[in-house]
Amino acid sequence: MTTxxxxxxxxxxxxxxxxxxxxxxISLSALFVAWQDLNWRYQQRLQxxxxxxxxxxxxxxxxxxxxxGQTLRSAAGLFAASDEVTREDWRAFxxxxxxxxxxxxxxxVGYTVWIPAGQLEQHIADIRRQGFPDYVVNxxxxxxxxxxxxxxxxxxxxxxxxFGYDMYSExxxxxxxxxxxxxxELAYTGKLVLIQETKADLQAGMLxxxxxxxxxxxxxxxxxxxxALLGWVYIPYRMNDLLxxxxxxxxxxxxxxxxxxxxxxxxxxxxxxQASLVPAAFKTDAGAMTRIxxxxxxxxxxxxxxxxxxxxxxxxxxxxxxxxVLALVLISFLLFFITWAYINARRNxxxxxxxxxxxRQSESRFRSLFENSPVAYLAMDRQGNLLDVNPQxxxxxxxxIDELIGRKLFEFIxxxxxxxxxxxxxxxxxxxxxxxxxxxxxxxxxxLTVILDGRLQGDKARPAVIHCILTNITERKRAEDKxxxxxxxxxxxxxxxxxxxxxxxxxDANPTFCAITGYAREEVIGRNHSILQSGKHDxxxxxxxxxxxxxxxxxxxxxxxxxxxxxxxxxxxxxxAMRNRTGEILNYVGLFSDITQAKLQQQELERLAHxxxxxxxxxxxxxxxxxxxxxxxxxxxxxxxxxxxxxxDGFKQVNDQFGHxxxxxxxxxxxxxxxxxxxxxxxxxxxxGDEFALLMGGLESKPQCEQALLRVHQAISQPYYIGGQxxxxxxxxxxxxxxxxxxxxxxxxxxxxQAMYLAKQQGRGCYEFFQPG
Numbered sequence: 001m002t003t004x005x006x007x008x009x010x011x012x013x014x015x016x017x018x019x020x021x022x023x024x025x026i027s028l029s030a031l032f033v034a035w036q037d038l039n040w041r042y043q044q045r046l047q048x049x050x051x052x053x054x055x056x057x058x059x060x061x062x063x064x065x066x067x068x069g070q071t072l073r074s075a076a077g078l079f080a081a082s083d084e085v086t087r088e089d090w091r092a093f094x095x096x097x098x099x100x101x102x103x104x105x106x107x108x109v110g111y112t113v114w115i116p117a118g119q120l121e122q123h124i125a126d127i128r129r130q131g132f133p134d135y136v137v138n139x140x141x142x143x144x145x146x147x148x149x150x151x152x153x154x155x156x157x158x159x160x161x162x163f164g165y166d167m168y169s170e171x172x173x174x175x176x177x178x179x180x181x182x183x184x185e186l187a188y189t190g191k192l193v194l195i196q197e198t199k200a201d202l203q204a205g206m207l208x209x210x211x212x213x214x215x216x217x218x219x220x221x222x223x224x225x226x227x228a229l230l231g232w233v234y235i236p237y238r239m240n241d242l243l244x245x246x247x248x249x250x251x252x253x254x255x256x257x258x259x260x261x262x263x264x265x266x267x268x269x270x271x272x273x274q275a276s277l278v279p280a281a282f283k284t285d286a287g288a289m290t291r292i293x294x295x296x297x298x299x300x301x302x303x304x305x306x307x308x309x310x311x312x313x314x315x316x317x318x319x320x321x322x323x324x325v326l327a328l329v330l331i332s333f334l335l336f337f338i339t340w341a342y343i344n345a346r347r348n349x350x351x352x353x354x355x356x357x358x359x360r361q362s363e364s365r366f367r368s369l370f371e372n373s374p375v376a377y378l379a380m381d382r383q384g385n386l387l388d389v390n391p392q393x394x395x396x397x398x399x400x401i402d403e404l405i406g407r408k409l410f411e412f413i414x415x416x417x418x419x420x421x422x423x424x425x426x427x428x429x430x431x432x433x434x435x436x437x438x439x440x441x442x443x444x445x446x447x448l449t450v451i452l453d454g455r456l457q458g459d460k461a462r463p464a465v466i467h468c469i470l471t472n473i474t475e476r477k478r479a480e481d482k483x484x485x486x487x488x489x490x491x492x493x494x495x496x497x498x499x500x501x502x503x504x505x506x507x508d509a510n511p512t513f514c515a516i517t518g519y520a521r522e523e524v525i526g527r528n529h530s531i532l533q534s535g536k537h538d539x540x541x542x543x544x545x546x547x548x549x550x551x552x553x554x555x556x557x558x559x560x561x562x563x564x565x566x567x568x569x570x571x572x573x574x575x576x577a578m579r580n581r582t583g584e585i586l587n588y589v590g591l592f593s594d595i596t597q598a599k600l601q602q603q604e605l606e607r608l609a610h611x612x613x614x615x616x617x618x619x620x621x622x623x624x625x626x627x628x629x630x631x632x633x634x635x636x637x638x639x640x641x642x643x644x645x646x647x648x649d650g651f652k653q654v655n656d657q658f659g660h661x662x663x664x665x666x667x668x669x670x671x672x673x674x675x676x677x678x679x680x681x682x683x684x685x686x687x688x689g690d691e692f693a694l695l696m697g698g699l700e701s702k703p704q705c706e707q708a709l710l711r712v713h714q715a716i717s718q719p720y721y722i723g724g725q726x727x728x729x730x731x732x733x734x735x736x737x738x739x740x741x742x743x744x745x746x747x748x749x750x751x752x753x754q755a756m757y758l759a760k761q762q763g764r765g766c767y768e769f770f771q772p773g
Contacts, residue, residue, distance in 0.1 A: 023339050027332030034328050046313055050289045054306040058293050064246045065297055068235055069186045071097060072210035075109060075233040080216020087151060094153035105245025106235055108159050110152035112167055113231040117144050138165050158196040165195050179299050180209040181229050184218035186298035191260040191270055194236050203238040204270045239271040253312040259303040376470040384409045396472060398443035414439035432456045434466060449477045498590045504529045516594050518564035534568050536560040553577045569596040612686045614664055615671035623685035627745040630697045634738055641738040642705040644694035645752035649730035649764045651690040662722045673715040709733060709767055732759040736770035
């Protein structure tokens with residue numbers, strides 16, 4: 001079978017282009033392989049971004065739940081700090097928490113009291129006397145142990161339904177309450193329906209408990225914790241409200257499902273971010289990225305399941321590799337057309353003449369460009385003699401063209417860069433290129449920094465010429481020098497320096513910061529400055545700090561922070577706000593130094609200045625200050641202040657018999673016994689020698705003062721065992737009561753001294769009251 005002539009002629013006509021078609025085929029094959037690799041890398045980056053976002057959201061939830069746990073510990077501390085927490089105290093405490101602002105999504109903070117069965121009737125009567133005549137403990141069925149919600153703030157709306165409810169009667173709540181009671185730790189319940197819920201907007205719920213023990217501290221043993229239990233402080237959560245408050249708009253492209261422990265069924269579902277969204281755009285694809293994480297909460301845990309929505313990829317800060325693919329497509333076709341053009345050129349001999357004419361025109365255009373270009377040009381021979389320059393080079397060096405032609409370029413180069421230029425000029429034959437940075441001196445004596453880019457041109461028929469372009473980078477070099485100086489200051493400064501964004505997230509930290517805090521630079525980048533908070537400053541302190549930064553742009557002061565090791569330290573900190581041209585704050589720069597040792601030395605000096613070096617009791621300076629405070633408190637509270645002047649009986653004999661060292665030991669023991677028998681708010685001071693002064697405030701009567709003083713006398717009169725020997729002393733005291741006796745602190749102390757001498761005269765070992773008038 002023969003082929004028709006027409007196709008044969010067509011194939012013969014285009015057989016010269018077969019190489020170009022082969023190159024196109026190879027390029028498209030390579031393009032397909034490259035696309036597969038780029039797409040795989042893009043999917044990897046998308047997966048990493050998905051993992052990062054889910055980890056960030058889990059961290060946000062964990063931090064918020066930890067903050068709520070700290071709130072419950074603070075609430076338990078309220079009971080430890082006070083003998084009785086009233087309803088008004090509880091309301092004031094919860095209002096101070098500012099739940100709507102600091103704890104959004106929390107339904108309230110409450111307290112449920114523990115009621116043994118024998119105390120139920122008395123408990124109900126007590127609550128009814130507080131203004132709740134219909135109060136009962138629900139449910140009403142008899143049982144051996146009860147609990148009742150007596151405080152829950154805000155005490156309004158759906159929270160009123162929980163008043164009087166016995167959470168211990170319900171198994172899920174009881175399990176968490178028993179775990180909190182027995183372990184002395186925070187405990188969370190499983191999934192439940194809050195007693196506050198109504199038919200409208202029904203949500204899954206949970207509760208967090210923290211035990212409250214008698215005397216405020218957590219007992220050591222299980223039996224002690226159970227017997228010392230007073231009740232529980234707790235927080236009720238409606239899961240939809242809680243999670244929407246924590247996450248806000250962060251879940252627009254992600255679906256988050258939270259399950260109780262490992263129950264991934266509908267019965268265990270606590271929260272579904274897309275439960276109310278039915279459009280297809282918010283449905284999870286079968287092949288979508290998913291991730292399951294576990295979040296431990298106070299002896300309980302949640303299972304978090306994340307799924308990427310179809311719109312998730314649009315939220316990423318990178319795009320699919322369309323640009324790279326397009327570039328590869330262009331390169332493939334470019335190679336094809338170049339090959340096509342090359343083949344076509346070889347087939348057309350006439351192009352040679354066109355190229356010759358084009359070359360002549362090109363030389364003409366080059367000369368025009370040489371003369372009129374805004375870039376400085378020069379031409380020189382191998383020895384550096386200037387053969388030609390353009391007007392821009394003349395303007396750069398402040399010379400006329402006649403002053404430059406024929407001179408050596410070395411005459412304008414500084415010695416620091418001249419040696420390097422000479423070496424590269426010598427190697428020009430080998431490389432054919434000349435690239436270097438030069439410092440040139442102008443006619444007016446100014447030093448310029450330029451980049452010289454040269455190409456060697458020449459053949460056997462013509463001498464070699466080096467064509468060079470000079471780019472003035474003087475201003476850029478100065479900017480680089482400034483940046484290098486700033487970088488050296490940042491890295492070599494003896495003060496810690498941090499730079500954060502407007503939200504307080506650290507974007508850089510210098511080595512001194514790492515040395516002081518113990519954190520590596522990589523550990524803090526991207527984390528908020530709050531990781532250093534010590535807990536010694538309240539929320540108002542930080543609120544005032546940020547307010548000052550916003551209004552004045554700078555804050556300076558002392559602040560306590562915490563190192564990575566947990567060690568506290570105090571630093572002298574200066575924070576400056578960096579604003580853009582419109583006044584918007586972009587960054588904060590913190591400069592600080594560790595002054596912990598200086599503070600400790602200052603505290604030690606203050607202690608030495610206000611305390612007796614032997615007994616560590618307050619000296620006269622501190623005693624006078626506390627005396628004034630006690631007088632003011634006595635006047636404010638309408639109570640009595642007992643001022644006691646004490647003198648030891650028989651102390652001189654101990655000194656003479658056993659020596660001064662034994663006497664000092666005895667004085668130390670006397671000071672301990674006095675302090676052990678006084679209240680915490682009372683003050684004891686060593687006036688000198690064997691004389692002591694006492695301030696006993698908040699007294700209601702004279703007999704109360706006598707009872708306290710008798711305890712001190714009895715304690716001092718007990719035997720002392722010093723160096724294997726027994727010593728015994730007594731004490732004589734004089735007392736005056738304010739405001740029954742009126743006068744200045746020195747006057748009142750003098751009256752007590754007079755009464756003490758009267759006690760000495762009465763036979764020692766006793767006390768006497770000063771009689772005014």
